[in-house]
Amino acid sequence: MTDRYQTFTRTPLGQTLVKNLGLPDPTPLPRWTEGSPVIDGPVVFGAIGETDAGKAIQALLRDIGASFSTATEGVASSEIRPKALVFDATGATSTADLTSLQRFFSPVIRQLAPAGRVIVVGRTPELAQSAEQQIAQRALEGFTRSLGKEVKRGATVNLVYVAPDAHEQLDSTLRFFLSTKSAYVDAQVVRIGTGPLVSNDPDQPLAGKTALVTGAARGIGAAIADTLARDGATVIGVDVPQNADALRTVISKIGGTELLLDVTAVDAPQRIAAHAVEHHGGLDIVVHNAGITRDKRLANMRTDAWDAVLDVNLRAPERITNHLLDSNALRDGGSIIGVASIAGIAGNNGQTNYATSKAGVIGLVQALAPKPMLTERQIRINAVAPGFIETEMTAKIPFTIREVGRRINSLQQGGLPIDVAETIAWFADPASAGVTGNVVRVCGQSLLGA
Numbered sequence: 001m002t003d004r005y006q007t008f009t010r011t012p013l014g015q016t017l018v019k020n021l022g023l024p025d026p027t028p029l030p031r032w033t034e035g036s037p038v039i040d041g042p043v044v045f046g047a048i049g050e051t052d053a054g055k056a057i058q059a060l061l062r063d064i065g066a067s068f069s070t071a072t073e074g075v076a077s078s079e080i081r082p083k084a085l086v087f088d089a090t091g092a093t094s095t096a097d098l099t100s101l102q103r104f105f106s107p108v109i110r111q112l113a114p115a116g117r118v119i120v121v122g123r124t125p126e127l128a129q130s131a132e133q134q135i136a137q138r139a140l141e142g143f144t145r146s147l148g149k150e151v152k153r154g155a156t157v158n159l160v161y162v163a164p165d166a167h168e169q170l171d172s173t174l175r176f177f178l179s180t181k182s183a184y185v186d187a188q189v190v191r192i193g194t195g196p197l198v199s200n201d202p203d204q205p206l207a208g209k210t211a212l213v214t215g216a217a218r219g220i221g222a223a224i225a226d227t228l229a230r231d232g233a234t235v236i237g238v239d240v241p242q243n244a245d246a247l248r249t250v251i252s253k254i255g256g257t258e259l260l261l262d263v264t265a266v267d268a269p270q271r272i273a274a275h276a277v278e279h280h281g282g283l284d285i286v287v288h289n290a291g292i293t294r295d296k297r298l299a300n301m302r303t304d305a306w307d308a309v310l311d312v313n314l315r316a317p318e319r320i321t322n323h324l325l326d327s328n329a330l331r332d333g334g335s336i337i338g339v340a341s342i343a344g345i346a347g348n349n350g351q352t353n354y355a356t357s358k359a360g361v362i363g364l365v366q367a368l369a370p371k372p373m374l375t376e377r378q379i380r381i382n383a384v385a386p387g388f389i390e391t392e393m394t395a396k397i398p399f400t401i402r403e404v405g406r407r408i409n410s411l412q413q414g415g416l417p418i419d420v421a422e423t424i425a426w427f428a429d430p431a432s433a434g435v436t437g438n439v440v441r442v443c444g445q446s447l448l449g450a
């Protein structure tokens with residue numbers, strides 16, 4: 001769906017009105033296209049001391065051919081227009097070290113290019129070696145979340161916490177956050193742990209993998225199917241029989257297989273496992289995207305509306321996940337991805353059923369990620385929590401509420417299905433072996449539930 005207001009603000013009259021009336025001025029966000037470099041401009045790197053994480057970051061910047069300079073106290077020169085500022089704060093061992101944030105960023109932040117990237121890398125606070133270090137590391141969250149609200153023109157700010165000895169796992173995550181693939185992911189905090197080192201082709205990271213995508217016939221699910229196929233996966237698209245034609249259109253473009261079923265059917269988990277094993281020898285990636293809304297205030301909530309939403313959005317992912325794990329249809333090294341929502345974090349008027357189901361998806365991630373049944377087989381589980389994404393679901397929202405929903409985020413616009421899909425592709429990438437137990441919002445730093 002087109003954002004007519006954003007199109008208008010790009011006209012001369014629109015720009016005049018935006019400036020004179022102080023209206024929202026959403027910068028068009030570039031999205032990744034084939035052949036794009038990871039980052040298309042200079043990078044300035046700063047650090048608190050020399051650390052393993054810092055070395056890994058610089059090695060990656062060299063690897064992707066980025067032109068980068070290092071600076072301890074930023075660069076005030078107006079000639080440099082950095083596309084990204086990357087700061088290694090893993091060396092912060094006490095609050096005294098936090099001064100480095102101001103010293104590095106203040107002189108250079110104004111120079112950040114449109115749609116620029118700020119990435120701060122810290123040490124996972126819970127795994128710090130001392131209380132002083134934990135406090136300093138935890139403080140980084142306030143810094144990045146505030147800076148996210150200050151940077152303008154489509155720029156984003158994210159924080160990546162890396163566990164001790166996990167610096168070699170930074171690669172796929174930094175590629176994601178530096179690139180336009182993370183266009184609508186803003187002010188997020190990601191935790192990276194240790195895991196096996198997987199080096200694959202960043203252009204085809206999912207080659208040889210099979211991915212199941214539920215609700216693949218349209219909207220976000222169709223974008224996920226396309227994106228995983230672009231990255232080399234063979235996709236099994238699942239949707240209800242009523243959407244058979246739409247599912248066929250999606251799958252015939254990408255050459256996967258279709259499975260028509262209702263994910264809430266009693267035998268859905270068994271049918272999914274049987275299809276995956278029979279046609280593809282098993283599964284590597286599972287994306288629980290199928291979801292519905294049946295909005296009503298709780299006082300007016302009918303039993304069927306409550307049950308339907310809980311069944312599709314939460315019980316089906318739970319039952320399917322359990323069966324795929326128990327039956328070993330999901331192979332070792334696999335990746336399970338839930339689709340939650342910011343409503344599941346912030347709550348939303350008229351959505352007690354939906355928000356319960358989506359908070360439950362976050363619970364599923366948190367409950368399963370540390371289970372030996374997954375960790376011993378290097379199976380990872382994460383979730384995305386989309387904010388306002390332009391789809392048929394959000395097109396149905398009444399105009400005024402829709403317009404507010406679109407603008408109340410730092411990027412002042414709705415996201416696109418591709419933004420959710422790219423985040424899922426990063427989770428699915430075997431090179432993201434250290435990424436598990438995360439819930440990443442794809443919401444442009446929505447003010448809801450921040």
Ligand SMILES: NC(=O)c1ccc[n+]([C@@H]2O[C@H](COP(=O)([O-])OP(=O)(O)OC[C@H]3O[C@@H](n4cnc5c(N)ncnc54)[C@H](O)[C@@H]3O)[C@@H](O)[C@H]2O)c1
Pocket residue numbers: 214215216217218219220221238239240243261262263264288289290291292312339340341342385386387388389390391392393394
């Ligand atoms: N659009 C947004 O802004 C937004 C925001 C937050 C979260 N989400 C979540 O993202 C996911 C996709 O949303 P969307 O906007 O693309 O929705 P959509 O309604 O456009 O598409 C959902 C798809 O899921 C399928 N589906 C529904 N029930 C099913 C069932 N029982 N069995 C099999 N397939 C079923 C539908 O047929 C449809 O093809 C959902 O989980 C939704 O809750 C969307």
